[in-house]
Amino acid sequence: MSIAGFHFDNSYARELEGFYVPWKGAEVPAPRIIRFNRSLVLELGLDPEVLDTDAGAAIFAGHDAPEGAEPLAMAYAGHQFGGFSPQLGDGRALLLGEVIDSHGKRRDIHLKGSGRTPFSRGGDGKAVVGPVLREYIIGEAMHALGVPTTRALAAVSTGEEIMRQDGPAPGAVLARVASSHLRVGTFQFFAARGETDRLRQLADYAIARHYPELADKPDRYLGLLKAVRDRQAALIAQWMLLGFVHGVMNTDNMTISGETIDYGPCAFIDGYDPATVFSSIDQYGRYAYGNQPQIAQWNLARLAETMLDLINPNDSDDAVRQAGEVIDGFPLAYERAWLAGMRTKLGLVKEEPEDRELATGLLAVLETQAADYTRVFRSLAKAASGDAAQARALFANPAGFDVWLPLWQARFAREDVAAEDRIAAMNRVNPVYIPRNHMVEAALGSATKGDLAPFERLVDVLADPFTERAGLEVFALGAPSDFGPYTTYCGT
Secondary structure, three states: OOOEEEEEOOOOHHHHOOOEOOOOOOOOOOOEEEEOOHHHHHHOOHHHHHHHHHHHHHHHHHOOOOOOOOOEOOOOHHHHHOOOEOOOOOEEEEEEEEEEOOOOOOOEEEEOOOOOOOOOOOOOOEEEEEHHHHHHHHHHHHHHOOOEEEEEEEEEEEEEEEEEEEEEEEEEEEEEEEEOOOOOOHHHHHOOOOHHHHHHHHHHHHHHHOOHHHHOOOOHHHHHHHHHHHHHHHHHHHHHHOEEEEOOOOHHEEOOOEEEEEOOOOOEEEOOOOOOOOOOOOOOOOOOHHHHHHHHHHHHHHHHHHOOHEEEHOOOOHHHHHHHHOOOOOOHHHHHHHHHHHHHHHOOOOOOOOHHHHHHHHHHHHHHOOOOOHHHHHHHHHHHHOOOHHOOOOOOOOOOHHHHHHHHHHHHHHOOOOOOHHHHHHHOOOOOOOHHHHHHHHHHHHHHHOHHHHHHHHHHHHHHOOOOOOOOOOHOOOHHHHHOOOOOOOOO
């Protein structure tokens, strides 16, 4: 046991030699903890009194490696905006090691911004305060919203000035936690090299770690593809139901575990518009909000391509057929997950054939006026109790909503559910508070100038997104009219 309380059990380093490069984080002049996730530290079975110190800051910055850590840069490839790069890898990140948390679950501890690695491809390997705190805010908000995600363990400033396009910025590192960092791109790395034995080794490792129920199945590799498909379908449905735009759905950003990873140019929509794009580099809208389900299916098809020799090594046509059937099943898996979630958002308990039309009818009304997605859905709980004034007020012209409203009321009136139970269920899934873009930018702007109070306040509000609280009304509002079009950046 190290002085920091880590009990490492590094299965990736132990079982997958050749899938990574052992590496150390860069030395930094003055590591200091900006934000420390005490509850997550305790969940991991670590000692917060030891880690919330200068010594802990040095560990989370990558400056010092605790006893038992085996820091390494993982190898992977990936399709980035549709173009394939055969070698990407952790260019500014390190897997510090793995721990078994208090629930018996294996978790990666990963550092982002810890310096150059052999995969850096000319980059400086560093990160700066703004993007690090953005990932902290969004990742922890997603966790509170119930979305599978990497989580922020600590944000650490390094005492450096890092050059970026807009000039020097304070350096920082994010320590984050995930079920694993296995990606579609990890499989692509070895498939591109024709290394079928290593692909099989990787697939067996992924099954043992994330889908152990498949381990003894004769068709376990096809089962793995199905399992990843279903988890991704459920994940993307959650994104869509919450109005989340990832912004950079490259195959190296799609995990085998089904967790959201890499919050670069991400954001949440205010006004509903399926064509919404925030990322400065997504010039053609490939990763627009409404495109996310189709992109997920495309990414999964790339995963399927890597696994053909595993699915049926003796008959490539049969392997293509079986894998194709799995990928072709994605729209149905996604539709089921999305519609189930939408029913809950609308306060519906039973299933009826017209439910999809009812849901898309509301979305069509929202789109005509770019009405606030989050606020409209939250206001439906009051409308379910007979007071639709708040919901109507969110539309500049409520005529379309007035046509839709009695259709919805007639639908839930056919269910024998107590009004208070319906309303409570709706309020458990329709958040009051999301990371509003203008609030995130204000918090990050203050933080980069040394004032962390708005950041701390925003993180605390977002930790309980479903409970409406007096005095926090400003956090539930959309951007003011003078905020203008919103653009996000990768922050590399």
